[in-house]
Amino acid sequence: MTDANVLIIGGGAMGVSLLYHLTKAGWSDVVLTEKNDLTHGSTWHAAGLCTHFAHNPTIQELRATSVRLYRDILPDETGDTCGFHRSGAMRITTNPDRMDEFAHVAGLSRFTGYDLQMLTPDDVERLHPLARTDGLLGGIYEPDDGHVDPSLATNAMAKMARRNGATILRYNPVTSVRREDGLWIVETEKATIRAKHLVNAAGTWGWEIGHMMGLNIPSVPVLHQYLVTDTVPVVADRIKQGLPELPMIRDPEESWYVRQERDGLILGPYEKDAQPWSIDGCPPEFGADLMPADLDRVEHIIMAAMERIPALETGGVKSVVNGPITFTPDANPLIGPAHGLDNAWLLTGSSMGVMEGGGAGWFLAHWMTHGAPPMDALAVDSRRFGSWADRDYRVTKAVECFGLQFGVHYPHEERPAARGKRLSPIHDLMVERGAVMGAAYGWERPNWFSDHLGDEAVPSFRRSNWFAPVAQECERVSTAVGLADMSVFSKFEVTGPDARAFIDALGTNRCPRVGRIGLTHALSPAGGTESEFTVTVLGEQHIYLTSAAAAEERDADLLRRRANGFDVILTNVTETWGVLGLMGPNSRAVLESLTNDDLGPWLSLREITVADIPVRALRVSYVGELGWELHVKAEQMKDLFQAIEKAGTPHGLGYFGAYAMNAMRLEKGYAAWGADFTTERTPAETGAGHLIKPEGREFIGKPALLDRMASPDRWELVLLEVEPGDVDPYYAHGLYQGDSCVGIVTSAAHGHRTGKTLALAYLRDRDAVDGLKVEILGHRRGASVLSHPPYDPQNARMRNA
Structure with a gap:
């Protein structure tokens, strides 16, 4: 031996x-x-x-x-x-x-x-x-x-x-x-x-x-x-x-x-x-x-x-x-x-x-x-494929990748081989309504909706054939009501006597009260953002977590490791629950026509019945409008969708996909895990300092986080308004002050509700806020740091409706 x-x-x-x-x-x-x-x-x-x-x-x-x-x-x-x-x-x-x-x-x-x-x-x-x-x-x-x-x-x-x-x-x-x-x-x-x-x-x-x-x-x-x-x-x-x-x-x-x-x-x-x-x-x-x-x-x-x-x-x-x-x-x-x-x-x-x-x-x-990689690992992490990546998938994709060894890498690229590995319960209904699908961790999810069945996105570095339809989706969500299939979320349940204590030790924020929703960031030992969880407290011993689709195996491993010493049971319920996003000023009217239950205030959970179907109604919105995430057992999702669709038609209901959601979240200045939140940067650098509550608790990465928060060399994520041009920014564009490259764009899009071209970017020189320019495909365009999100900065549309 x-x-x-x-x-x-x-x-x-x-x-x-x-x-x-x-x-x-x-x-x-x-x-x-x-x-x-x-x-x-x-x-x-x-x-x-x-x-x-x-x-x-x-x-x-x-x-x-x-x-x-x-x-x-x-x-x-x-x-x-x-x-x-x-x-x-x-x-x-x-x-x-x-x-x-x-x-x-x-x-x-x-x-x-x-x-x-x-x-x-x-x-x-x-x-x-x-x-x-x-x-x-x-x-x-x-x-x-x-x-x-x-x-x-x-x-x-x-x-x-x-x-x-x-x-x-x-x-x-x-x-x-x-x-x-x-x-x-x-x-x-x-x-x-x-x-x-x-x-x-x-x-x-x-x-x-x-x-x-x-x-x-x-x-x-x-x-x-x-x-x-x-x-x-x-x-x-x-x-x-x-x-x-x-x-x-x-x-x-x-x-x-x-x-x-x-x-x-x-x-x-x-x-x-x-x-x-x-x-x-x-x-x-x-x-x-x-x-x-x-x-x-x-x-x-x-x-x-x-x-x-x-x-x-x-x-x-x-x-x-x-x-x-x-x-x-x-x-x-x-x-x-x-x-x-x-x-x-x-x-x-x-x-x-x-x-x-x-x-x-x-x-x-x-x-x-x-205990943490030296740089963001998402592109190479060994857990970016799950059990759905079976023999047929790995062979078909390997052949495709070899053939596209020199393929053009377009932004928002969707390669066609070995698709359809994971389908939500309403996948076919979405396709029938014009959804143009993209792939997210094996899932098929609607990217945008076309009036022409079978339409596909035209790959381009410039505005593509989905630009105008996405603008219509954003308008529908802001003036009436939009419905989205958001089932690709990773979902976990934490049960047991130590459920609250476990969440308190998991990340930067405290566990919310029963019936409330919060956000916490689990850190690497170096203080970077390893995972982001929406925390919904169903009961003192029952907590529901959601996170990004691509993080499913990573988050399952993180939760399993960090549950050591706590009396809890962790269950991956990603495929057990489907999720419908109902967003827009008319969303309340649609729901009230289908339930007599209390819908709760902003950032609350209500376990209600909608069209006689049990639903976990989370009043949260990533798009900046009044809205709910409706979490429903997968086998009942189709019935819920059809009931909401029927009730929503008189209220102007339409559909929206991931591209519209991305544009709208940027108008609110919301950062996204995997793009803006990474293991390289702390939540404080990413604009989530208000969610860091370290007093009286210990969690992995806390000492490094506090040291980095106090450092004059820390980076800062800023929201930029970019001078309009013939191409919209997307990601990985250099940010310049004079001849010095002082930052990098991590995500960007055209904001259809505000008419502004927006980008989230890290400044590695936090004082370099004047005279900025973003270089997009070799051309530099002026960029100004916004002091507040350009769309409803007071959150009145989500909070008070």
Whole structure:
């Protein structure tokens, strides 16, 4: 029996990076076991591309951290090179929407501190003289990008980890995993290992190891090929002349990348019809193996690349690499705690294992060490998919993601594959009434309503075909009454003698009185906002919690962990209850026509009967109008909907979706979890300081919260009115004062009731409130900080109606 504090399963770039970073952070008794040899699976055959290009700050930091590690830190520590080439990289396009995407990423990067530069066709020709520029609109240049030798980088991390006391067991496959007496017992070929913490970093084998752990790992190996040319004469001539290495070049419209490899070139195509491989378990003997070349599948992409880079034709094919890489349903890695298990972690599923591996190991090591991630984890959190992400889902989405590896990332994008996994009881009724659906944690929910059945949103960086319908929905809610399906909320019940005490210890706010509704923010140990719960007190021993759809597994884990020591029972009732939102000045009249029960004051709960159906009526409104959330058992939701619809018709009832709700909540200055509330910022920084009541209570994160509240360096969320323009802001736009980027937009929309373009943005310099401009797709527009929400700042419409 071998004891370990941490056992990491998997010796690719991801697992070895974690091993390196844990030992660097001071962890002892850290063991890594690898089925074959280090890098086997997918790391060894990776092309080694490293980039700073990303649409999300966390993903970008994973990639940037990898570059710094491979380029600077490991060579300095080991005295050996990782084979990093700082060649720079560019992406080129003939697509106007892609230029918008490039401008958005360049703007985000100015906030995060990375130098991504927009290119003209002349710039492309100057930087990459082998590329033809016919038809190009331009591109984006990443000067600090490059490529690394994956084996050298991985072995350098392993060398330092061993030096710091880590143990690496090679050719030691795992045969079984079980939980026993609070420890993980892992049977391997060479030893039985008893570990406090277990990390699945198995990559290609991630699904299988997850299955042993009792987990559903939504990742699929997909075959990717790239070809290496023989000597390309013009490249060889450049080397003789002492010219710098050619920058990597990607054409996302044609779906290929090309980089220099000594005196030749590497061409990597991504076909639309991806080929999943070994979906339910890899062959036991598979290690440093490849599939036969299958260039017929990608011939059309190769021909397109040769049109753009004619020199490719002069090299001949030296070799073809065809091997598996793993894809998750959204192509981001799975990093963080494993749902429902103690001291179990995931670090797997990365289709960019070398590109993200160095940073991913740092990210998880920080999380394990400090109890919270170093940055917002929503884009990579291993619990962003639930049990609904079944085999069909993970395979279908992996194929889609591979085919859209170079797809345009539009704001409000809704990808079509593997939809309909979770349906509310009134899904079909919503569709019949013109709902255009979006996906939220597997749920189908109405985004907006169209007069034309079967209509779909037209993806765009500018105002789309849903702008006018959403304006009509907002008008209906503000002048009459609107009905929305809000069933996607995560929902939990807390029962037992310690229910109130548990809520008091859960977050920043005290538990409300019986029959009242409150809001509390559960914190990370560092004081950031980990979760946001609406707290409805049904009785002294019965409390109902709701939170964001995407937080279901995260919140279930948080509640389970924090209930330790309290005499309570936690129940996930997400699918037990449906929710109808009835909002607008006529909402009271509609309800009163269906019930004789008291409807209660603002922020109250009443358990009433509506059309002879038992309902939990919560008088709350996220849209700034008189309204109720009507929580009803799922099997009775359809009947309730039809009764309200019939009673509401004389009062002008219509329907509204998530887009209208987003616009209206911004007019009230309401922040949203996952966009504005994140683990990086405290509730005080996010404008929820009035909900922080720390006196006489202890809760996780309280000391850090109080320290950060007193710090002059704290950030502040502000509501901005943005100068109108031809494109509405949405998120991740830099906020400037002069030439200094002083903040970032976290959510934004056009407010139809006020006629104002609005944005919530963090100021990292709290005093930088004058002369602000928001950069939207490369153009800066004036922005002024609002002292109060532009719509009903006194809450009279919700409170007094």
